[in-house]
Amino acid sequence: MSALVLFDTRTRRKQRFEPIEPGHARVYSCGPTVYAPQHIGNLRPYLFADLLKRALLAEGLRVTHVINITDVGHLTSDADAGEDKMERAAAQAGKTAAEIAAFYTEQWLRDRRRLGCLEAEVYCKATDHIAEQIEMAQRLEERGYTYRIEDGLYFDTSKFPRYAEFARLDLAGQEAGARIGDVAGKRHPQDFALWKFAPPGVERQQEWDSPWGRGFPGWHLECSAMSVKYLGAHFDIHTGGVDHIAVHHTNEIAQSECALGVHPWVEVWMHNEFLDLGGEKLSKSKGHTLVLDDLVARGFEPLVYRYFFLQAHYRQQQAFSFDEMASAAKGYRRLLGVAVAARGVGGEPDAGERDAIEKVRGEFWDAVRDDLNAPRAMEALWRVARGDFSDAAKRELLLDFERWLGLGLATETPPGDAQESDPRIDALVAERRAARAARDFARADAIRDALKAEGIEIEDTKEGTKWRRAR
């Protein structure tokens, strides 16, 4: 049996995972910013984090998983200036920032659940942890890592020699041509705000008092403050999308290591690559991003998206298209068919089957332990589903694999199996049945063709004729 190995962004290597505290893994995942819906690409980090959590659990570890919810303060520009997205979304919707945040938080939590993600032990909101953020900024100030300008309190990145290390930044190259002028007084382009002063004359819904004046926290601070609060000054794993490496996580590390005097602050950094939405990024209605409900509206159950996700490795970009969703739906449906059949039988596999069972079980979990290699695990899964195993063996293995897959193999029935009811269609189906009984196949086929033309598919089974709407 192999050991759990995870790819660490800091060292750019796969490393054997050993929790700092034996038997207990502490994980922090960068969560959503809740001023807009999370599109299906935004969901990938949570699917990935879920695979990580399930892998840790499968190792027999206790897992404390913390996910933050950013309900304040991101600016429209990635510079330190610009309009605040949360405030803007609120203004546009005629609601308060808190209402907007609550709405999108709920939507995100619901999507997570529908995708089969295990709940986090802690969901923490930035606005509930202003005091912790101020405290960390104060620590940094006391230790001489900050400077104050008209705009706010800034972190002086030149005081942190390791600043460029994590993301392997070329600061000299970046600085050479950079204009520092976005925010007057910034000493280095990569310096970032710890606390921003409320702009004079602007009515903000989200501002707080601080030792430096009324304002709001810089947007990297929340993750440092909250992760440390819930997981301690030195914890195991921090996850997020690759887009966070260069700026957000680099800044988190700078703040945290300087404020806490630790290194490394986090043992393993893990980042998921992006979903390539290609031309599907925007659906017809302009500006509307593709969300999970859009897939559902097209007839794809949320777990089909999970199945789709499992077909690629989390560190590879994955190409999204509706054709691929349809293909995933097909595979998922077949897989569930096998699972449903297998879990209906009792008994134990024959002793003679034991070797084959343990071999494929090992292949599955070895793939999981090798940096969460889902495609390889799926390969083993299909060897079980399609292979010569007895139903008892299939049941045992599928239920075992389900602990990591989260595909509903123990509970779900194939999508589209539930028989709909529609008086007109039911009548046509009945008429066709009568025609077939009378061996009037011309009439029977005509009815089938007519239904097919309006997107209704007919399936004759031992239990009778079923129909369903085609995707």
Added chain:
RNA sequence: GGCCCGGUGGGUGAAUGGCUCAGCCAGCGGACUGCAAAUCCGUUCAUGCGGGUUCGAUUCCCGCCCGGGCCUCCA
């Protein structure tokens, strides 16, 4: 401009310094079916281009081209 991923069959997507380069979907053939559908079985098709290292490269190195992403610049 800097940095980071990647270019494998019709689609997607694993793996690998040599042994028949996974799996899923599609296609094709077969079973089943009145015919289909669904399901099952079988099966065709692939390593972007040019150099280098090597006995041997899809795999390692360099260059090029192409796609995606992050940051910056410009506007």
